[in-house]
Amino acid sequence: MAEYRIDDLAREAGTTTRNVRVYQDSGLLPRPQRRGRVAIYTDRHLRQLRAITRLLSEGFTLKHIMKFLTGLQPGQNLVDVLDLSDLEELVTAPWSRPEPRTMALAELEERLGQLDAAMVRQLIGQGVVAATADENVYAVTDVRLIDDFAALVSRGMPLAIVLKTTASVDKKLDAAAREMTRGGHREVVRQRGAGWLPTNESELAWAADLVDTMRRAARRLAHASLDRAFDEAVRAELHEYQAAGKAQTGSETADEREPDGDATPDGPRRAHDKRTKPR
Template identity: 35%
Template sequence: MSEYRIDDLARAAGTTVRNVRVYQDRDLLPPPRRQGRRAIYSDAHLVRLRLIMNMLERGYAFAQIHEMVSAWESGRSLADVLGVEEVMGRSWAEQAPKVVSLPQLREMFGGELTQRNIRRALDQKLLERWGARFVAPSPQLLEAGRELVQLGVPLARVLDLAEQLQQDVDRVSALLVSLVREHVLRVGAGAALNDEEVARFSDVVARLRPLAMSALNAAAARSAERIIPEVLGDRLAELLEPGTTSDGAH
């Protein structure tokens, strides 16, 4: 489970420290765990914070959000509620983040590593600042980008692809999760969940991660097997055609 200081929590959720304190003052966000003089927040706080922000964006007032949160917590301890939220907020990445320095990035991407491309990578969360260095949340994506640049694809186009790819994967993942929500986690409006249903909810959410990964990986593999020959087949045929030179002349 990750641990956050208040500024780290705000940055991870895309909000401000001031907003985090406002939500705490209104009893929407549980208090942090105290470790000496330090206030420590968890993944559960991050999930709750994102839920609050989502509900605010959808037009709910503070009082309405507080009423819903109170209804959700009714009949069970804060630890029970945070237990469910920790499952939802747990990092599902199979890879550990990688710390990279600016010289290392220059070595990887050469002259393609412009200030504009760095800003775009930060905006897309492909890189995060960590003091004078950077953190790549997904080293696999970073390595894939390096390979594409080494093949001759401009880094700006690689970043375009990464942005589009994330949007497409988010859409497909949302479809899968929506199916589970509709057919597996159906709860009547305003109905309170008992302890058994809370445990089942946590179990279903935990099982979604390998299910989503398996489905997306399998679909990507099938797509690559089909699309690569379709897109490159004509070029391969040209290369194999007798008497064809590199410039296409006979």
């Protein structure tokens, strides 16, 4: 069995010695053997450390990992430790990594312009901010979204239009996400049968891996499809805008060329001939 010192272990697992010590102190990683003042780690430590690193990189929480690695007692299987609520939390752990922040109303208005009560309700309704126990202080779901909205507002786009547009996009993305989720559900039923629930660590790992892989595929597909669709939409909008501009310019030019006078039955307008006929 291979043996490692802490710096070798961290290097093999692709992490840092500080993280190794943190995982030890939190109970995620077993304590090493001691040979005098030297800490000795084994392949078991390396496998467990790699598992911790992988699970963290894929969005699992320390709470879940703690249950995976330390919750099992002799004779128990994983479902004795992870109840259904834990399983639900595991497979529905947020994929996004928002940057939440608390902001006063004055700070929001500094970025987004004046916010009346109706606009604040709209921001809350769309999940951009949430009320707190303090009056005129709000929990911002993701400060980067506020920054993006502020950038559009600074370019002359009213916040009301920004929110209306993003709400419409959200609805379409919600529908796309539900379609991907239904595809995953159908695949679980196809492979495992209706009403299936994992009964051991291997089955739970299979379910989590399927969800994670579908999320990754859906995210890449959404980004690629949105970029492609946005490029096409911009070209189409630009074409319509230019066509409308040319039509308007042509109409104005025709009006400018049109002289005063009466139209003859068989030709364009002609000015009245004011010359008198000779006697």
